[in-house]
Amino acid sequence: MSAATMTGRPQSGTSGAGATSGAGARRRLAATGAKVWPLLAAVAGIVAVWYAVTYLVLTPERRFLLPPLHQVLGTTLGNPAVMGPMLDALWQTVGVALSGLAIAVVLGIGYAVVMAQAGWAERILYPYAVILQTIPILALTPLIGIWMGYGFSARIVVCVIIALFPMIANTLFGLQSAGPDAHDLFTLNRATRAQRLLKLQFPAALPAIFTGLRNAAGLSVIGAIVGDFFFQQGSPGIGGLLRTYTLRLNMDALFMAIILTALFGVAVFSVFAALDRAVIGRWYGRGTS
Amino acid sequence: MTRTLVLDDVTKAFPTGTVALEGVSLAVAAGEFVSVVGPSGCGKSTLLRLASGLDHVTGGDIEVNATSTSYVFQEATLLEWRSALRNVELVGELRGAGKADRRRRAQEALDLVGLTGFEKQHPRQLSGGMRMRVSIARALVAEPDLALFDEPFGALDEITRLRMQTELQSLFELKNFAGLFITHSVSEAVYLSTRVVVMSGRPGRVVADIPVPWSYPRPPELRFEPEFAALTGEVSAALGEHS
Ligand SMILES: Nc1ncnc2c1ncn2[C@@H]1O[C@H](COP(=O)(O)OP(=O)(O)OP(=O)(O)O)[C@@H](O)[C@H]1O
Ligand SMILES: [Mg+2]
Numbered sequence: 001m002s003a004a005t006m007t008g009r010p011q012s013g014t015s016g017a018g019a020t021s022g023a024g025a026r027r028r029l030a031a032t033g034a035k036v037w038p039l040l041a042a043v044a045g046i047v048a049v050w051y052a053v054t055y056l057v058l059t060p061e062r063r064f065l066l067p068p069l070h071q072v073l074g075t076t077l078g079n080p081a082v083m084g085p086m087l088d089a090l091w092q093t094v095g096v097a098l099s100g101l102a103i104a105v106v107l108g109i110g111y112a113v114v115m116a117q118a119g120w121a122e123r124i125l126y127p128y129a130v131i132l133q134t135i136p137i138l139a140l141t142p143l144i145g146i147w148m149g150y151g152f153s154a155r156i157v158v159c160v161i162i163a164l165f166p167m168i169a170n171t172l173f174g175l176q177s178a179g180p181d182a183h184d185l186f187t188l189n190r191a192t193r194a195q196r197l198l199k200l201q202f203p204a205a206l207p208a209i210f211t212g213l214r215n216a217a218g219l220s221v222i223g224a225i226v227g228d229f230f231f232q233q234g235s236p237g238i239g240g241l242l243r244t245y246t247l248r249l250n251m252d253a254l255f256m257a258i259i260l261t262a263l264f265g266v267a268v269f270s271v272f273a274a275l276d277r278a279v280i281g282r283w284y285g286r287g288t289s
Numbered sequence: 290m291t292r293t294l295v296l297d298d299v300t301k302a303f304p305t306g307t308v309a310l311e312g313v314s315l316a317v318a319a320g321e322f323v324s325v326v327g328p329s330g331c332g333k334s335t336l337l338r339l340a341s342g343l344d345h346v347t348g349g350d351i352e353v354n355a356t357s358t359s360y361v362f363q364e365a366t367l368l369e370w371r372s373a374l375r376n377v378e379l380v381g382e383l384r385g386a387g388k389a390d391r392r393r394r395a396q397e398a399l400d401l402v403g404l405t406g407f408e409k410q411h412p413r414q415l416s417g418g419m420r421m422r423v424s425i426a427r428a429l430v431a432e433p434d435l436a437l438f439d440e441p442f443g444a445l446d447e448i449t450r451l452r453m454q455t456e457l458q459s460l461f462e463l464k465n466f467a468g469l470f471i472t473h474s475v476s477e478a479v480y481l482s483t484r485v486v487v488m489s490g491r492p493g494r495v496v497a498d499i500p501v502p503w504s505y506p507r508p509p510e511l512r513f514e515p516e517f518a519a520l521t522g523e524v525s526a527a528l529g530e531h532s
Contacts, residue, residue: 179366184360184362185360185366186383188341188342188343188359188360189383189384189431190383191383195383199368199382199383200368203368203370204368204370206370283370284369284370284411284413285410285411285412
């Protein structure tokens with residue numbers, strides 16, 4: 001037994017970087033597969049329920065309420081007159097969501113950094129964040145329209161408001177997550193406030209900031225679509241089209257638009273989840289997952 | 290011999306009303322390694338915080354004649370996102386040392402604690418004993434005149450603990466700082482120290498100050514000698530009478 005361990009160790013040690021990274025790539029591929037399969041299964045499940053409702057629940061006269069998937073795809077995908085404006089609108093919404101997210105990230109981190117400087121700053125500033133979070137966005141939207149007009153900037157503002165809180169809350173939590181001993185270590189070495197922030201609090205907060213970013217990204221998509229829905233000045237976003245299709249009872253286009261927004265949401269979430277894993281994995285040293 | 294740390298009739302009462310220390314007088318000179326043993330909650334950590342300047346006395350005087358003080362916590366307290374080398378380098382960074390200089394010193398400190406080859410590892414990839422070695426390297430890199438230790442080996446297993454004691458002893462012999470070492474283990478205190486200070490239960494007072502005669506380096510087998518047993522017995526007796 002001891003001979004086996006003795007020969008086993010150097011072997012795994014000398015098998016070298018090439019073999020390890022090859023195995024790593026395979027493992028990563030397998031891990032991606034393990035994450036993708038459940039998602040595909042879920043999509044298949046949704047499609048199955050969709051068809052079941054269309055053909056088994058709805059009578060033919062009422063089938064227009066939920067047209068079958070192949071009909072939705074058939075009438076829209078091949079029709080540039082439908083798909084063209086829809087993709088333009090989606091692109092528009094992507095722009096709003098990303099702008100809103102970027103602003104929310106900067107504001108949220110900045111606000112949390114200010115709060116983390118002193119207990120009194122947190123006590124004074126945190127309630128505003130909570131209030132912003134608790135007012136239903138739909139109650140604020142009309143007001144934003146009156147103040148800001150019904151164009152682009154109003155859409156972005158809705159987006160920022162809805163995405164801001166998770167950025168603030170997660171960043172603040174992260175900035176405060178460094179232990180008292182670590183703070184003592186910095187105090188003992190006479191660290192400046194800036195050093196403490198940049199070398200201790202901010203790095204300690206990074207995982208929480210990425211969690212906030214993932215949540216904020218998802219919410220910014222919702223915010224952008226809500227914004228589109230209410231503010232129709234300028235070129236329409238996908239939310240605007242949703243409203244138009246609904247009013248015209250254009251069911252095929254409506255479902256296609258819903259599918260696009262869903263794909264958009266999943267894409268945004270996946271990108272930020274992957275970013276999260278990549279950055280945090282590297283952060284704590286390779287070899288940890 | 291300069292007295293690096295002098296506590297004169299020190300009292301520490303917290304705003305909560307807890308009196309942690311009362312009338313504590315204690316001096317540690319360069320080349321002395323003083324261990325403090327005492328029942329849990331008797332104010333040992335408080336004593337170190339006062340000596341390091343992290344907290345302030347409410348009575349009496351404290352005098353520190355050191356240009357550099359280091360502090361080793363019970364937990365290794367490493368920054369998880371930094372490699373071992375960069376953790377040790379942190380001290381130089383905070384004190385404004387140049388990059389090449391602080392990196393070289395950090396490397397030397399890691400070599401000294403036997404972590405050559407582990408510079409690039411992150412704390413999560415190191416064992417508990419190795420993490421504590423990084424923590425000690427981080428304390429030594431500051432070239433301390435006064436080195437404070439708050440139960441650094443308390444969380445380690447027995448075998449690692451004994452090895453770390455031997456290593457710390459040779460580091461002390463090499464660097465010759467004034468050491469103040471908190472521990473729960475009487476045998477650890479006797480093995481490591483030039484003096485063992487025994488404290489009473491709260492409020493903490495010094496009830497015994499027992500010199501340890503043997504010169505360094507002390508072989509690990511010293512722990513099995515009758516003289517060693519006699520001395521640990523004396524310390525334990527002082528502890529027992531006042532807890
Ligand atoms: N910041 C504080 N505020 C109020 N009371 C405190 C504070 N720090 C410590 N104490 C109290 O002072 C007493 C001594 O605490 P201290 O941590 O110094 O004990 P200790 O001897 O290190 O104990 P242990 O061996 O368990 O580590 C305890 O009763 C503790 O509750
Ligand atoms: Mg303690």
